[in-house]
Amino acid sequence: MILNSKIPIGDVTENGIDWLTENYSEFFTGIRDSIETIIDGLFWFLISIPIPIFIALIVLIAWYLSSKGTAAFAGIGLFLIQNMGLWEKTMETLALVGAATLITLVIGLPLGILMSKSNIAEKILRPVLDFMQTMPAFVYLIPAVYFFDLGAVPGAVATIIFAMPPIVRLTNLGIRQVPGDVIEASKSFGATSWQLLFKVQVPLAVPTIMAGLNQTIMLSLSMVVISAMIGADGLGRVVYEGITQMNMGKGFEGGLAVVILAMLLDRITQSLSAEQNVSGKAYVKNLLAKRVKNKSV
Amino acid sequence: MPKVEVNGLYKVFGSSPLQIIPLLKKGMNKATIFKKHKHNVGVNDISFTVQEGEVFVIMGFSGSGKSTLIRCLNRLIEPTGGSILIDGEDITKASTSRLREIRRKKIAMVFQNFGLLPHKTILENIAFGLEIQNISRSERNEKAAEMLKLVGLEGYENAKPAELSGGMQQRVGLARALATEADILLMDEAFSALDPLIRRDMQNELLSLQEKMKKTIIFITHDLDEALKIGDCIALMRDGEIVQTGPAEEILQNPADDYVSNFTQNVNRVEIITASSIMRRAEAIVLEKSGIRTAAHTMKELGISSIFVTDRSGVLLGIVTIDKVSGLIKKGTEALANIIDNDIQTVRPEASIDEIIPLFFQSNYPIAVIDDEGKLKGIIFKSTVLAGISGEKGECV
Known part of the structure; x- marks a missing residue:
């Protein structure tokens, strides 16, 4: 059946958003202020660490969690960023991504758990997540600006919406994948459903949840340039300026810094979801084991 | 009071399991219920006590x-x-x-x-x-x-x-x-x-x-x-x-x-059948104190060439053979104790056949079944073992 008149989906959305901004402006201001506080706090924390110490720390963390290769890459990459004069911009981006990821986790983990526990919740959430993930990210920018004005906050909000689905989905998947016999055994010893969740299901789902965290961080980074269009600061701004000024060099430098940051975060978070034999953690573990052995000998 | 007592337990899987129980009680079987009513019967009227x-x-x-x-x-x-x-x-x-x-x-x-x-x-x-x-x-x-x-x-x-x-x-x-x-x-x-x-x-x-x-x-x-x-x-x-x-x-x-x-x-069966279920009643025994002539007489009567010796309370002491008994009689001594051969194979009543069989290679005598106190409970011959394995029940004591 074909209607002659247009169903006013767009108008309804617009009116709805107008109504929300008018009636709940205080609510949105509150959210805006808290997100801003988190981003700013994170930024001042990151920027207050002296650059050499920061680089050394990241290199150590990369070695401990991932491998020597990642550690070397971290050292060279961060040195390059500093050398290009993009340190502060990188920290701004890191603060934005960090804050968005933090908020995504706080909302996404409980949603994932809820989804794993209730088939009804899964049925409701699944299309919502599909919507959040596949709706072109630019579309979020318009209401985000309506609600939260220009700047880093609407960028963070758009990022949160866009980057949340993987952590929710993979938390759900991780918990549902816990083998039935382990759950049955836990129940047979009289575990309550909370004990089952926090002593058995969530710990066993951690590798999968970490894979979700990795995805979330990567998606957040992919939003960096897009958020710059609505006034978020950071590397995105550098790239965006490069585009608008037709400055190829500037754009490439900004883009390169984003790539370095992305690869670093990816390698480090990826190692959280898998036990690696080449990591510093394994080395330290072996060292400790040897020491214990020597002592006992 | 039993530790666990299960009475008339049912488990039916499906959308309305309670309606299936009356059908089970009427005697409808699992296959029919699955075909006609789309319910799977897991446990059907089970009772037991532990x-x-x-x-x-x-x-x-x-x-x-x-x-x-x-x-x-x-x-x-x-x-x-x-x-x-x-x-x-x-x-x-x-x-x-x-x-x-x-x-x-x-x-x-x-x-x-x-x-x-x-x-x-x-x-x-x-x-x-x-x-x-x-x-x-x-x-x-x-x-x-x-x-x-x-x-x-x-x-x-x-x-x-x-x-x-x-x-x-x-x-x-x-x-x-x-x-x-x-x-x-x-x-x-x-x-x-x-x-x-x-x-x-x-x-x-x-x-x-x-x-x-x-x-x-x-x-x-x-x-x-x-x-x-x-x-x-x-x-x-x-x-x-x-x-x-x-x-x-x-x-x-x-x-x-x-x-x-x-x-x-x-x-x-070799693992399951125990000594106690295949052993024969120990008819061929002689008391230590009854002496050498009684031993000879009993062996002659039963047509056997050796006999187990016990004390008064039934504790197994050993075995004597017809050859030694005859020798002793020729010498004129009476005491049975001197010729008792205690190099015999014994097993407990709960021993399984696969434990018993190897013993026959180590001894020519029948095998004695004794309890914890050493009392003779029964005797196992090679033939009784074979009967046990083939599933024929041995004679109970």
Whole structure:
């Protein structure tokens, strides 16, 4: 059946958003202020660490969690960023991504758990997540600006919406994948459903949840340039300026810094979801084991 | 009062299971119900009792409903009808919190696939039942260490389950169940995932632990050899019903129907038949004090060439042969004691045939069956062993 008149989906959305901004402006201001506080706090924390110490720390963390290769890459990459004069911009981006990821986790983990526990919740959430993930990210920018004005906050909000689905989905998947016999055994010893969740299901789902965290961080980074269009600061701004000024060099430098940051975060978070034999953690573990052995000998 | 008493237990899977029970009571069978009513009958009108300290084995092929049945006993699967009394308390009526309490304190379970927590160490796994009860770390670790030792896994405290072999993992499963000090153990095909040699070790270990601990054990298996070895009492299941219940030998010697006898056909009788079930009454004995002429007379009477000698209370002293007795008579001495040959092979009544057979290679005499006090209970000849293996029941004492 074909209607002659247009169903006013767009108008309804617009009116709805107008109504929300008018009636709940205080609510949105509150959210805006808290997100801003988190981003700013994170930024001042990151920027207050002296650059050499920061680089050394990241290199150590990369070695401990991932491998020597990642550690070397971290050292060279961060040195390059500093050398290009993009340190502060990188920290701004890191603060934005960090804050968005933090908020995504706080909302996404409980949603994932809820989804794993209730088939009804899964049925409701699944299309919502599909919507959040596949709706072109630019579309979020318009209401985000309506609600939260220009700047880093609407960028963070758009990022949160866009980057949340993987952590929710993979938390759900991780918990549902816990083998039935382990759950049955836990129940047979009289575990309550909370004990089952926090002593058995969530710990066993951690590798999968970490894979979700990795995805979330990567998606957040992919939003960096897009958020710059609505006034978020950071590397995105550098790239965006490069585009608008037709400055190829500037754009490439900004883009390169984003790539370095992305690869670093990816390698480090990826190692959280898998036990690696080449990591510093394994080395330290072996060292400790040897020491214990020597002592006992 | 029996430790566990199950009365008219039903479990039907499907959308409206309660409506199926009257049909089952009318005698409709599992296949018809599945075809006509789209419900699957797991457990059909099962009743049995288990006494304290008894090992009760439920056996059947896969699909016979035995795993469903054992899960009904701690309500991992909710029964559709019937009652389950544990120490007189009907747990089908227990509230959620009471049920949790029973699972924590009274019934522990060991699983076919171990069900260990892969992210916890062996010690933490064993302590898991206690952790659930919010017992302090130091206290539960102490208890867990004790159980670890009991099952012979010292040194593996900090290993992860994946680093252990199947047999060792199941020892952990067993230790975890024992750590809660529950007096009922449910064992669901606990040894079925292990290879045959390890399985036999675990069976022996369970039996020796049981000797010390005197738990009430309900053991599920599809392996009749295993059932016969460890069960004080065995229930055979088919299509959700119990076909026959009884002690091992009764099931073996008097199968209730073709289904049971099919089952028992492949059993290795050599392991199951015991000395006490095949031994002959010790007719050919002579008292030590009765002297040499009585011995000679008895042997002549029975047409045998050797005879066991006991003291007045029936304690076996040895054997004398007709040759030696004749020699002694020629010399004119009377004392039987001088010629008693005590180099004879003896077994306990519970010894199995495969333990008895090798003894015949070491001795030309019949084998004496003696009890703990050394009293002669019966005699086994080579021919009695053969009769036992072929399934003919030996003469009972």
